[in-house]
Amino acid sequence: MPPSLHHPVDILRFNTCGSVDDGKSTLIGRLLYDSKSLMEDQIEALERSADITGGGQINLANLTDGLRAEREQGITIDVAYRYFATPRRKFIIADTPGHVQYTRNMVTGASSANLSIVLVDARAGVIEQSRRHTCISSLLRIPHLVVAVNKMDLVGWSEARFLEIRDQFEEFLPLLDMKDVQFIPISALNGDNVVDASPHTPWYNGPTLLGHLESVHIGSDWNLNGFRLPVQWVNRPNNPHDPKLHDFRGFSGQIAGGIVRVGQKVLALPAGITSTVQEIWTYDGPVQEAFCPQSVTLVLAHDIDISRGSTIIGLENLPGSSTELHANVCWMHQRPLQRGKKYFLKQTSNTVQAVVSEIEHRINITTLEPQAAPTELGLNDIGEIRLRTAKPIVYDGYATNRLTGSFILIEQGTNATVGAGMLKAPREVVKPENADYVI
Amino acid sequence: MSNYHLDHLQHLETEAIHVMREVAGEFERPALLFSGGKDSICLLRLAEKAFRPSELPTPLLNVDTGHHFPELNVFRDARAKELGAKLIVRRVEDAIAKGVAVPAPGEISRNRLQIPTLLAAIEEFRFDCCIGGARRDEEKARAKERFFSFRDSFGQWDPKNQRPEIWNLYNARINPGENMRVFPLSNWTEMDVWEYIRREKLAVPTIYFSHRRQCVRRQGQWLPVSDILPPKPNEDVRELVVRVRTIGDIISTGLVESPADSVDDIIAEIAAARVTERGSRADDKSSEAAMEDRKKAGYF
Numbered sequence: 001m002p003p004s005l006h007h008p009v010d011i012l013r014f015n016t017c018g019s020v021d022d023g024k025s026t027l028i029g030r031l032l033y034d035s036k037s038l039m040e041d042q043i044e045a046l047e048r049s050a051d052i053t054g055g056g057q058i059n060l061a062n063l064t065d066g067l068r069a070e071r072e073q074g075i076t077i078d079v080a081y082r083y084f085a086t087p088r089r090k091f092i093i094a095d096t097p098g099h100v101q102y103t104r105n106m107v108t109g110a111s112s113a114n115l116s117i118v119l120v121d122a123r124a125g126v127i128e129q130s131r132r133h134t135c136i137s138s139l140l141r142i143p144h145l146v147v148a149v150n151k152m153d154l155v156g157w158s159e160a161r162f163l164e165i166r167d168q169f170e171e172f173l174p175l176l177d178m179k180d181v182q183f184i185p186i187s188a189l190n191g192d193n194v195v196d197a198s199p200h201t202p203w204y205n206g207p208t209l210l211g212h213l214e215s216v217h218i219g220s221d222w223n224l225n226g227f228r229l230p231v232q233w234v235n236r237p238n239n240p241h242d243p244k245l246h247d248f249r250g251f252s253g254q255i256a257g258g259i260v261r262v263g264q265k266v267l268a269l270p271a272g273i274t275s276t277v278q279e280i281w282t283y284d285g286p287v288q289e290a291f292c293p294q295s296v297t298l299v300l301a302h303d304i305d306i307s308r309g310s311t312i313i314g315l316e317n318l319p320g321s322s323t324e325l326h327a328n329v330c331w332m333h334q335r336p337l338q339r340g341k342k343y344f345l346k347q348t349s350n351t352v353q354a355v356v357s358e359i360e361h362r363i364n365i366t367t368l369e370p371q372a373a374p375t376e377l378g379l380n381d382i383g384e385i386r387l388r389t390a391k392p393i394v395y396d397g398y399a400t401n402r403l404t405g406s407f408i409l410i411e412q413g414t415n416a417t418v419g420a421g422m423l424k425a426p427r428e429v430v431k432p433e434n435a436d437y438v439i
Numbered sequence: 440m441s442n443y444h445l446d447h448l449q450h451l452e453t454e455a456i457h458v459m460r461e462v463a464g465e466f467e468r469p470a471l472l473f474s475g476g477k478d479s480i481c482l483l484r485l486a487e488k489a490f491r492p493s494e495l496p497t498p499l500l501n502v503d504t505g506h507h508f509p510e511l512n513v514f515r516d517a518r519a520k521e522l523g524a525k526l527i528v529r530r531v532e533d534a535i536a537k538g539v540a541v542p543a544p545g546e547i548s549r550n551r552l553q554i555p556t557l558l559a560a561i562e563e564f565r566f567d568c569c570i571g572g573a574r575r576d577e578e579k580a581r582a583k584e585r586f587f588s589f590r591d592s593f594g595q596w597d598p599k600n601q602r603p604e605i606w607n608l609y610n611a612r613i614n615p616g617e618n619m620r621v622f623p624l625s626n627w628t629e630m631d632v633w634e635y636i637r638r639e640k641l642a643v644p645t646i647y648f649s650h651r652r653q654c655v656r657r658q659g660q661w662l663p664v665s666d667i668l669p670p671k672p673n674e675d676v677r678e679l680v681v682r683v684r685t686i687g688d689i690i691s692t693g694l695v696e697s698p699a700d701s702v703d704d705i706i707a708e709i710a711a712a713r714v715t716e717r718g719s720r721a722d723d724k725s726s727e728a729a730m731e732d733r734k735k736a737g738y739f
Contacts, residue, residue: 011447078583083576090631108605232460238494240492252490295457295460346608403606408605410612417602417603
């Protein structure tokens with residue numbers, strides 16, 4: 001039964017990764033099918049295409065492979081998003097393809113995920129792709145990892161084989177700083193341990209995949225230390241009917257970290273001026289406090305020069321502010337990243353020009369070991385680089401805050417999104433005492 | 440769970456507000472597509488939440504196919520007036536008269552013809568961005584759509600060459616003549632939309648609720664009898680208690696038999712539903728890639 005959802009539930013975002021034939025799309029189809037999230041017309045459509053192209057066999061992968069080329073070639077070429085709900089949780093799935101050339105899509109799908117499912121074919125065991133996907137999940141700091149050992153039916157439901165694969169993983173997991181890892185033996189094709197516990201794995205006492213997805217704790221995945229409001233839009237009513245609004249000047253944005261309270265002292269950057277929060281305006285009425293990731297409008301006690309791209313921060317747990325940046329970057333375009341080339345860098349609501357001052361090394365994404373300094377980074381490479389920006393940006397290390405520690409690079413001219421960056425922790429933080437005056 | 444916790448609707452809401460404000464911050468001439476349907480009703484409330492106490496920074500735009508349910512247009516006009524928003528309506532009929540949209544011989548549906556009408560409106564007002572209420576759960580070509588969906592100077596979507604969207608960082612840069620379609624409700628489901636309508640106490644057009652209507656049975660669906668859809672001789676016409684689940688053109692929107700006459704009833708009905716929302720849209724059934732093909736040509 002789909003849930004009626006009369007009580008509030010939370011959302012878990014997860015992505016699935018594996019190589020071409022590991023059965024990702026089949027797994028998602030199975031999750032939807034067995035949790036009764038599929039509707040009759042969707043099943044009908046599957047049956048229609050089974051009769052036409054599949055020799056009568058329903059292909060659950062056709063549920064997610066939505067584009068013509070994908071169905072023709074039997075591949076997934078892009079990130080597909082799927083939605084389903086149980087009475088306990090709502091789920092957003094990013095189905096990301098496993099081919100080497102689509103690593104950029106995996107980064108895309110994983111960037112907002114709470115949890116990653118890495119699929120492993122029980123017959124093949126841990127292959128380079130599995131290590132690559134796990135390493136990318138680790139680099140992106142996805143808090144939870146599930147290793148789904150699939151096609152267990154094809155290895156005779158062998159516990160020994162399952163443990164062997166788990167051992168292969170555990171050999172390299174300690175290098176990756178992944179805290180929460182769950183191994184689950186499944187058969188996506190037949191549904192074993194996906195939604196319902198399998199009769200074939202009496203030796204396995206853990207949760208089913210869905211059971212785990214429903215219960216994994218995600219309450220602390222947002223950063224509540226260190227208030228950050230990247231200003232998206234200055235809210236100034238033009239011709240307000242209400243005379244009280246004549247002087248209204250609010251700063252609208254989504255809180256990217258921490259908590260803000262009325263009366264709190266804040267610092268506006270890059271203006272470098274402190275003020276006090278006079279009002280937290282929302283459409284539903286003023287509130288006394290607000291927290292990450294709520295969208296709010298702040299009214300400050302002083303008239304300060306703040307515009308889109310400015311950041312309003314609290315005076316504790318301070319961020320860095322610099323034009324010299326050090327970051328891991330995942331390259332997403334055919335034209336390589338080159339030293340000396342200029343890009344637009346977008347971080348929070350701020351877009352600045354940036355030049356690549358150094359490529360320090362490429363990261364081996366199957367071991368996370370640095371390799372000797374390359375002259376450029378190609379499509380799907382991940383590397384450590386230094387950038388210089390035209391204006392200082394206000395940021396945290398990605399490990400501390402995914403929202404203020406991430407950026408994208410945009411190619412000038414084509415406007416293509418070419419890179420995804422994760423900033424290293426700032427070497428020094430903003431010093432508010434130097435800026436502590438009020439106009 | 441701490442007190443600093445958002446439930447799923449609050450989570451979807453803050454994500455959508457963030458997207459709306461990115462549009463206001465990054466584009467010079469955005470428009471918000473408002474049909475009066477349930478998704479765009481949510482979109483308007485989210486715009487209020489994003490931009491109040493200021494005026495909405497976008498006009499509302501609607502492409503009137505001439506085959507709309509009259510109740511929908513009445514609602515659309517009233518809501519725009521209530522908000523003090525500027526409403527721009529461009530009609531497929533006018534586009535046909537001007538030769539902007541050319542029907543194929545015998546083409547009755549206005550589905551394809553709304554594409555050139557929309558593109559002409561974008562050109563007329565030099566809109567650089569259109570905010571729409573499309574959701575990824577509606578259809579599988581939509582499931583591949585980005586929040587910020589880039590369209591070239593022909594209005595075309597290239598699904599194989601989309602900009603990767605990482606974290607909540609949206610690349611909104613376009614060159615002159617190009618256009619962005621932005622979908623703040625990307626992550627919403629049909630259930631989320633109705634739960635939001637309930638939480639926000641939003642008014643919706645009366646046709647979403649149970650009412651009596653003359654219906655004719657065609658291709659397994661009950662279609663509403665109207666001037667542009669008269670019953671053929673020997674056709675089975677009945678007066679039924681029905682409602683619409685999704686609103687398309689009046690000649691292609693299947694009605695569902697339903698006693699649901701409140702938002703609570705609708706939510707209970709969806710929770711028990713065994714077919715998807717678009718199961719009642721003939722326009723999506725014409726081929727497996729019907730939506731993909733329309734989107735590539737510039738459709739929403």
